[in-house]
Amino acid sequence: MTNNVKLNQNEQFYFESEQVLVTNLRVFTIQKKSFEGEDVWDEIPISDTTQPEPKNAGKISRKPLGINLSLIGLVLMGLQIIPYMLFQVNLLGILGGFFEGLYFLISMSSFTVGVYLLLNAFLTPNPHTAVLIPIIGKSKDYVVSFPGWDNPKVKELIRQYHRAKRSIE
Numbered sequence: 640m641t642n643n644v645k646l647n648q649n650e651q652f653y654f655e656s657e658q659v660l661v662t663n664l665r666v667f668t669i670q671k672k673s674f675e676g677e678d679v680w681d682e683i684p685i686s687d688t689t690q691p692e693p694k695n696a697g698k699i700s701r702k703p704l705g706i707n708l709s710l711i712g713l714v715l716m717g718l719q720i721i722p723y724m725l726f727q728v729n730l731l732g733i734l735g736g737f738f739e740g741l742y743f744l745i746s747m748s749s750f751t752v753g754v755y756l757l758l759n760a761f762l763t764p765n766p767h768t769a770v771l772i773p774i775i776g777k778s779k780d781y782v783v784s785f786p787g788w789d790n791p792k793v794k795e796l797i798r799q800y801h802r803a804k805r806s807i808e
Contacts, residue, residue: 644680654799656792659770659783661685661799663806666772668781681781685803688781689773691796695788697766698759705756712750719746768793772800 644660644667646652653661660667660680666688667680719742722728731739768790772781785792 653803654796656783656785656796658785659772659781659796661796661803663803666781666800668772668783683774683781685800686807687775689775691800692771692773693793693797694769694771695766696769697764697788699766700760701756702760705753705760708749708753709757710753712746712748712753715742715746715749719743770796 646662647664650662650664653663655661658669662685664685665682666685667682669680719731722730729739731742765786766788768785768788770783770785770793772783774780783796
């Protein structure tokens with residue numbers, strides 16, 4: 640993980656992960672992957688950064704519920720459409736217009752909500768904790784992402800960042 644990071648004399652690691660390294664003098668973050676497959680680390684002196692800010696983001700996937708609702712909606716629509724298409728028989732017509740309309744609303748609502756939940760599951764990111772490390776005097780922040788909400792590595796990163804910041808003051 641840290642094979643291509645060169646430490647200065649009297650520099651030691653306080654925190655290591657796949658995306659960020661904190662030493663007693665610098666903060667390293669992966670900003671780009673090189674074409675050769677090696678990680679390219681951006682570095683900045685820890686004195687030029689301010690307090691990291693953790694933020695929870697992303698949504699819990701509702702893929703199973705979306706699939707179930709979509710299938711229920713399709714089955715209900717199929718039970719009404721297939722007999723009519725094959726035999727020209729409206730099975731719900733004998734119940735009256737109100738119940739036929741209610742059946743249609745239930746089947747279409749189930750299908751529509753299911754498709755919405757499926758699209759939402761594919762288009763939104765999974766739950767993660769993003770850590771913004773602001774750089775003093777620049778509009779750019781380093782952003783590091785950890786899987787899951789309130790990831791314990793984030794608390795450790797912030798704790799070690801404070802330790803490193805105190806060591807240079």
